[in-house]
Every structure is written in C-alpha cells, then in structure tokens.
Amino acid sequence: MLDILAITGPIYLCILAGYAAVRWGIFTKAEMRVLGKFVLQIALPALLFYALASRPLADVLRPGYLLVYTAGSLLVLLGGLLWWWKVQGKPLTESAYVAMGMTCSNSGYVGYPMMLLLFGPLGGVVLALNLIVENLVKLPLLFTLADAGAHEGARPTAGQVLRQTLDRLVRNPLIVGIVLGLAVALSGWQMPQVLTRAVTLFSGSAGGLALFIIGGNLVGLQVKGMRRQVGLIAVGKLLMHPAAVWLAIAVCAALGLPVPEGDLKAAAVLSAAMPMLGVYAILAQRHGHEGFTSAALLGTTAASFFTLSAILWLLRHSAGWLG
Structure with a gap:
C-alpha cells in the first residue's frame, strides 16, 4: 500500500499546499484565478502540443481508448441524468449538471499529474484523448440539455448547437494545442531544438501548479445541506x-x-476515477446552480484521495492492468 501512497500522496500534498496558501493568506483566490489562466491558456496547451507533435500519428490516435472512454462515460451520463430527472423529478437543467459532475473528469489539473507519475510521457497523450471526448462529446451534449431545460419553449436547433460547439472549440486553447500537435504529427515535421526546449519549459510547469490551484480554489466551499x-x-x-x-x-x-x-x-479507468473538472461550479453559474456544484467539487475532490488509492491498488493487483 505504501507504493500506492507514494503515487497519490504527492498529488494531494500539492492540493493541500494550495489550500493552505489561500487559507493562510499567502495567496488570494483572485491570484489563484490568474495562475489558473496561465495553466489553461499557456502551460497545458504547450503540453498537449508537445505530447502530440513529438510522436508518430499512430501513437497518438487510439480508437480503442476513445471508444471505451466515450461508451463508459455516456452510460453513466445518461443513467445519472435520467435518475435525477425522471426518478427524482428534478428539473432537466439541474439534472444535466448532476450528470456533468458524474462524468466530466479533471483530466488537466489532477489527471495529468497522476498520469505523468505513472506513465511518463504517455500522460500527455492520455490528456489529449480525454479532452477530445470531453469537448467533442460530453460537454456539448450536457450544455445542450442544460439550455433545453432552461428554455422549455425555445429549444436550440441542431444548427445552433453546432455553431455554439464550434465557437467554443475554436476559442479553447487546449483544443488549439491538440489540433496544432496533430497537424505536426501528421506532417512528420521535426521541430527544431530551440522550439522544443521553449515548449517543454512551459509544459513542465503544468503539473504541480495545476494541483496547487485546485487546492486554493477549494477554500470557502461548503457541503452543508446538500449531502x-x-x-x-x-x-x-x-x-x-x-x-x-x-x-x-x-x-x-x-x-x-x-x-x-x-x-x-x-489510464482509461483511472481517468474516469478522477474528481470532476475544476471549473465545474463556474460552468454551472450560467444557470444558477453554483451552490450544489461547489459543494460537490469540494466533497468529491476530498474523497478522491481514498477512492483513487483503492482503485490503483485494485489495478496493480489485477493481472495485465498495471505493472
């Protein structure tokens, strides 16, 4: 078990350090947002670009991974949505955010550092594959359902959904990093050393800083009354x-x-076992559901230390899963 804690321990110590830094006034939550902007706009896109551009295209496009990760995610997404909407009788918009919390993983801030510790350079490819499923399948579907519930009489058309999805994608620096990395891998172009080193300097800052930011953003969140x-x-x-x-x-x-x-x-199973994406509550503000989503983010992130450690232990003791 100590070898498992050697993997999960550093992850959550970094999160705890971020929490303590904001709790004790070393950083403010506003400053954490600035650091988060750097990670999302610069460090993670650089990481994705390098992870894809530095490998042959065959090593990047993994249809088997995309198939099982999408299928498993949609199974839970639809099950959670229907349970909260039809069985519990809750509004469709609220149900969409419940399903988002159950299926949209924090692949960048928590997932990537763990994949890096476990699998080395393959962690960047795993991150790119997860983001493809999140941004092309799950989030467009969930945003459409949330909007449909909020505007019962004026449901968005297929054309509107497509335009909104494309607009989000072209403005998302993570997707831009993936597209540019795939383009370089497809072309077979060998990047010059000076460019490679510049990109790796930025990408190397992503892991620890992302975890630090997650911890800082948990300060002030409450679970009371929403258990x-x-x-x-x-x-x-x-x-x-x-x-x-x-x-x-x-x-x-x-x-x-x-x-x-x-x-x-x-990696596919572990990616699904991560807590939900760090901007979960921010996304839910659009429809006024930041209360329970903030509480869920806090509770799930705290509990994930124990569940991830247990799943890692199970995978390590299952033949052919984890060395």
Whole structure:
C-alpha cells in the first residue's frame, strides 16, 4: 500500500499546499484565478502540443481508448441524468449538471499529474484523448440539455448547437494545442531544438501548479445541506464512472471491438476515477446552480484521495492492468 501512497500522496500534498496558501493568506483566490489562466491558456496547451507533435500519428490516435472512454462515460451520463430527472423529478437543467459532475473528469489539473507519475510521457497523450471526448462529446451534449431545460419553449436547433460547439472549440486553447500537435504529427515535421526546449519549459510547469490551484480554489466551499446530492455525484464520479469504463473495456473486448492495451487500459479507468473538472461550479453559474456544484467539487475532490488509492491498488493487483 505504501507504493500506492507514494503515487497519490504527492498529488494531494500539492492540493493541500494550495489550500493552505489561500487559507493562510499567502495567496488570494483572485491570484489563484490568474495562475489558473496561465495553466489553461499557456502551460497545458504547450503540453498537449508537445505530447502530440513529438510522436508518430499512430501513437497518438487510439480508437480503442476513445471508444471505451466515450461508451463508459455516456452510460453513466445518461443513467445519472435520467435518475435525477425522471426518478427524482428534478428539473432537466439541474439534472444535466448532476450528470456533468458524474462524468466530466479533471483530466488537466489532477489527471495529468497522476498520469505523468505513472506513465511518463504517455500522460500527455492520455490528456489529449480525454479532452477530445470531453469537448467533442460530453460537454456539448450536457450544455445542450442544460439550455433545453432552461428554455422549455425555445429549444436550440441542431444548427445552433453546432455553431455554439464550434465557437467554443475554436476559442479553447487546449483544443488549439491538440489540433496544432496533430497537424505536426501528421506532417512528420521535426521541430527544431530551440522550439522544443521553449515548449517543454512551459509544459513542465503544468503539473504541480495545476494541483496547487485546485487546492486554493477549494477554500470557502461548503457541503452543508446538500449531502444527498453531493453524495450521489461523488459516488457516480469516483466509483460508477471508472466501473463503467472497465465494463466498456470488457464488453468491447468480448465483441472483438478495439480496446486500449497495456498502460492505456489502466489510464482509461483511472481517468474516469478522477474528481470532476475544476471549473465545474463556474460552468454551472450560467444557470444558477453554483451552490450544489461547489459543494460537490469540494466533497468529491476530498474523497478522491481514498477512492483513487483503492482503485490503483485494485489495478496493480489485477493481472495485465498495471505493472
């Protein structure tokens, strides 16, 4: 178990350091937002670009990974949405944000540092694959459902949904980094050393700083009065989502469909086991649901230390999953 804590321990110590820095007044939450902007706009795009541009295209495009991660995510997304909307009788917009919390992982701030510790340079490829599924499948679907619930009589048309999705994508620096990296990998161009070193200097700052920011942003969040909703989201995100991806791997393999091999198989399950994306509550402000989403972010991130450690232990003691 000590070897598992050697992986998860540094991750959560960095988060704790960020929390303490804001709690004790060394940094303010406003300053954390500035640091977060640097990570999202500069460091992570540089990381994604280099991770993709420095590899052959065949090493980057992994259809088996995309298939099982998408299938497992959609299974939990639709299940969580229908449970909260139809069984619990809650509004569609609220249900969409519950489903978002259960299926949209923090692949950049928490996932990438852990993948880097476990799998080295492959962590950048895993991050890119996860962001493709998040930005092209899950988030467009969830935003459409949230908007549909908020405007019952005026549902967005397919054309409006497509335009909104494309607008978000072209303005997202992470997607720009992925597209440029894929373009370089496709062209076979060898980047000059001076460019490579400049990009790696920026990308190297992403991991620890991202975790520090997550901790700082948790200061002031409260769980009181929302335990039922927070508990459902946490169980869905930390247990059901990785279980669904594991199930998707087993089913696809049985049907003869492509599945991830080696480290990528474990990476898919672990990516699903991460807490929800760090801007979860910010996204929910659009429809006035920042209360329960902030509480869910705090509760799920805290609980993920224990669930991730347990899942890592299970994978390590399952033949062919994690060395």
